[in-house]
Amino acid sequence: MTEATNREHDSSLQTAHDTAAVVVSTAEADGDEGVLRTILRAEEHGHHVFVYCVDRDSEIAQFARRLDATVVELDPGLTIEEQSRSLAREHGFPGVIHLESPEQHLDFESSRTKLRNSSEYMIPARIEYEVESNLLIGVPAYNEEVGIGSVILSAKSVASEVIVVDDGSSDDTVEVAKTAGATVIEHEENKGKGAAIQTLLETVREREFDTFVLLDGDGQHDPDEIPLVAEPIHDGEADLVIGSRYLDDSAEDETPAYRRVGQRILDLLTLGPSKTRVTDSQSGFRALSPRAVDELAVTTDNFGVETEMIDLAARNDLTIAEQPIEARYEGIDGQTQNPLRHGLTVVVFILQLVRDRHPMLFFGLPGLIFLAIGAYYGIDAVLVYQNSGLFYPAKVLVSGFATVIGSIGVFVGLVLNRISNMLQRLDDSTL
Structure with a gap:
């Protein structure tokens, strides 16, 4: 089998790239999750991934293709490093980051810096943190x-x-x-x-x-x-x-x-x-x-x-x-x-x-507002009657209604606030 037939080239792979290729290999099912995670993270960081699979038709190889990675079958006459260099150069990648274990968490920023400062075309990946x-x-x-x-x-x-x-x-x-x-x-x-x-x-x-x-x-x-x-x-x-x-x-x-x-x-x-x-x-x-x-x-x-x-x-x-x-x-x-x-x-x-939690705030504050409204309209109605002799039933009704609602709100707030404080002290005493 020739090298050309061994490679599965991604249809979206271009001939020139600004970021390095990431190479990862998988030989066992235990590394499948790590491979998929690496592909997804590499895509977020703008890298393309070459995945070396023992079986090109395996489930992990199929998932890798769906994620736009390039699936590669290792040439028996070459090492992964040799084949990766050749493949990456062929497609115009400026370098290669080699992740030895798919379970490792690749530090993309640090690896890119290391590659830029290195005279080597291919470098081992830097690992960010372990599980x-x-x-x-x-x-x-x-x-x-x-x-x-x-x-x-x-x-x-x-x-x-x-x-x-x-x-x-x-x-x-x-x-x-x-x-x-x-x-x-x-x-x-x-x-x-x-x-x-x-x-x-x-x-x-x-x-x-x-x-x-x-x-x-x-x-x-x-x-x-x-x-x-x-x-x-x-x-x-x-x-x-x-x-x-x-x-x-x-x-x-x-x-x-x-x-x-x-x-x-x-x-x-x-x-x-x-x-x-x-x-x-x-x-x-x-x-x-x-x-x-x-x-x-x-x-x-x-x-x-x-x-x-x-x-x-x-x-x-x-x-x-x-x-x-x-x-x-x-x-x-x-x-x-x-x-x-x-x-x-x-x-x-x-x-x-x-x-x-705060019944006085929930009931008492609106109650005080209604009491203020009732007082305003009540005092206004009294002053108008004293000065002009005119009686406004609407103002008196609004004043009475607001005063009753406000009084109920303040009363309910006070009672529930007392009950809430008692329950809180009871809870504290049981701790």
């Missing part, structure tokens, strides 16, 4: 078949286990997640993101771990940033870390304007019940310590779960920190709910939190 056996990843998913595979493959490079809770998807999310190597737990019907996170927390409580990271399955978050978000937990500096899209001004500029405005409103509303100021209260990219996993007993089934986690963390005296992250929106096919409906769902949940 952390004490790190668990949780992914709530609903109809995420498009992006969840790449999320899992990338996440598995730094974690011992990726757990996906499929919330009653009607597409192939479960099959894709299992193929990518995740532990999949299925809900028979769609219950909501909060319900999926509840299942994740219950599952993780039965595991041994140091850090638990939550991220969305639509590909909006970059799994390469998992170590960054998990770092404060690993260093013992925080119990809950929120990956914020708004700590970095450049990242905020990439956020669509309508999302940015909505997020700001929700951040301000979240400040009410939780008394904790964060820059991205609705981010689904979070890291939790074992203590946080034990104490964040969320109850909401819907998108208000992010706000509830912050509120529970504040109430349980957990340390909250933020880390800057990037998020992408173009090409994301995972938005399962209309943004307006999503926002309204969170607003309603926040109002429920204010009602339950």
Whole structure:
């Protein structure tokens, strides 16, 4: 068999390139996930991948072709290094980065710098980090078949286990997640993101771990940033870390304007019940310590779960920190709910939190406003009658109605606030 017939050339392969080619080989099924992850990450960084397969018709070879990699069968008369140099030069690549093991996590920036500073055409890849056996990843998913595979493959490079809770998807999310190597737990019907996170927390409580990271399955978050978000937990500096899209001004500029405005409103509303100021209260990219996993007993089934986690963390005296992250929106096919409906769902949940946690604020403040309105119209009606002798029944009715409603609001707020304080002291005494 000649070298020409051994090669499977990608139809999109050009004759000149600005970035180096990445060479990776696979001989066993154990390396399949690493190969697919490397291809996906290389594509994000603008590199083309040559995959050396023992069997050109194997499942991994077929997957590699679908991901636009070039599948190559090793020429018995050449080493991988010799064949790779020849193949890369033939197609105009400026150099070659050789990844010895597909399970290693390639550091693209460092490898490119090393290649530029080297006189060699082919260099061994620099490795970014290894798998952390004490790190668990949780992914709530609903109809995420498009992006969840790449999320899992990338996440598995730094974690011992990726757990996906499929919330009653009607597409192939479960099959894709299992193929990518995740532990999949299925809900028979769609219950909501909060319900999926509840299942994740219950599952993780039965595991041994140091850090638990939550991220969305639509590909909006970059799994390469998992170590960054998990770092404060690993260093013992925080119990809950929120990956914020708004700590970095450049990242905020990439956020669509309508999302940015909505997020700001929700951040301000979240400040009410939780008394904790964060820059991205609705981010689904979070890291939790074992203590946080034990104490964040969320109850909401819907998108208000992010706000509830912050509120529970504040109430349980957990340390909250933020880390800057990037998020992408173009090409994301995972938005399962209309943004307006999503926002309204969170607003309603926040109002429920204010009602339950701060009844004096929820009932008493509107009550005081109604009392002020009643006093204004009542005094105005009295002054007009004294000065002109004219009687305005409408003003008197408005004054009376507002005064009654306001009095009821203040009374209910005082009573419920007293009950809330008693329950809080009772909870504190049982701890």
